Amino acid sequence: MSDTLTSHAFSEQAQRDQSTLLIKLLKGPVYRARHRDLWEQLLRDQQSIRDYFQHLGLGLTLDEAEGYAFMAQLQFENDDAELPRLISRRSLTxxxxxxxxxxxxxxxxxxxxxxxxxxxxxxxxxxxxxxxxxxxxxxxxxxxxxxxxxxxxxxxxxxxxxxxxxxxxxxxxxxxxxxxxxxxxxxxxxxxxxxxxxxxx
Known part of the structure; x- marks a missing residue:
């Protein structure tokens, strides 16, 4: 019984950690210097994260040398119907x-x-x-x-x-x-x- 509970708790913690990382990426960049735990998880799970966000029309930009990662809207060629934007387009003065x-x-x-x-x-x-x-x-x-x-x-x-x-x-x-x-x-x-x-x- 205790082993089942431990396994369930671990599963919940892993799910919570993954959700935290995905939400953080949707809200803005993740930096190695500021988010060390999330950064390690990002490096470890980056392929599954790329696969997940690709379904939403988003691509992961990750620069391991410089220590940052962020999401950007994917651009599709010959796409007449533009997808709804999850990442706001930044307009600069x-x-x-x-x-x-x-x-x-x-x-x-x-x-x-x-x-x-x-x-x-x-x-x-x-x-x-x-x-x-x-x-x-x-x-x-x-x-x-x-x-x-x-x-x-x-x-x-x-x-x-x-x-x-x-x-x-x-x-x-x-x-x-x-x-x-x-x-x-x-x-x-x-x-x-x-x-x-x-x-x-």
Whole structure:
């Protein structure tokens, strides 16, 4: 009797763990550094997870080297009827795109120059990146509040994270590499160059 109960309890715990992981993936990315137990389970069960989500029109993106995983809507060729979306399509403002490109560019530089895996950027650095592309204003404090709101939004999107006890420092999440590539950096930089030259004139 006790063996039956133990087996049943184990089964329930395994089901609960699996459900926790699947729900977490539906709600957002899973990170090795933040979700160690879930990460180990994800690596162990990734094929069955891929099979499960494929029935829902979702694909698993997993980067074991960088330590992140997330779900994305599968794209089907020659599909006249688009599936209902489980993963919201993210629409970015120009300012959000600019900051993401700046962060991705800085991460590429960091990876080329530094051995440390983590990239920490300061609030002042972010201000300096954004300022050349912002209209000239007489109220600097108001502009900085707008920058702070932008930083907060990018944190909510999962591309930056706050550093405990250091409110003006942020870690760049490496998942940004899956959303902004080198070609996009070049294209966006080229797009903004004429605006910057016009401002300098």
């Amino acid at each position: 120009l300012a959000q795109t600019l900051l993401l490109v700046a962060l991705r560019k800085r991460l590429a530089e960091h990876d080329d120059e530094e051995s440390a895996p983590r990239l920490i950027v300061s609030r002042q650095e972010i201000y300096q990146w954004l300022q050349p592309y912002s209209p000239e204003v007489s109220n600097e404090l108001k502009q900085q509040r707008e920058y702070d709101a932008l930083i907060k939004k990018v944190i909510e999107m999962g591309f930056l994270s706050s550093i405990t006890n250091h409110p003006d420092d942020f870690e760049v999440q490496r998942i940004i590499k899956a959303f902004v590539n080198a070609e996009q950096i070049a294209e966006f930089s080229q797009l903004l160059t004429p605006q910057q030259e016009q401002k300098d004139d």
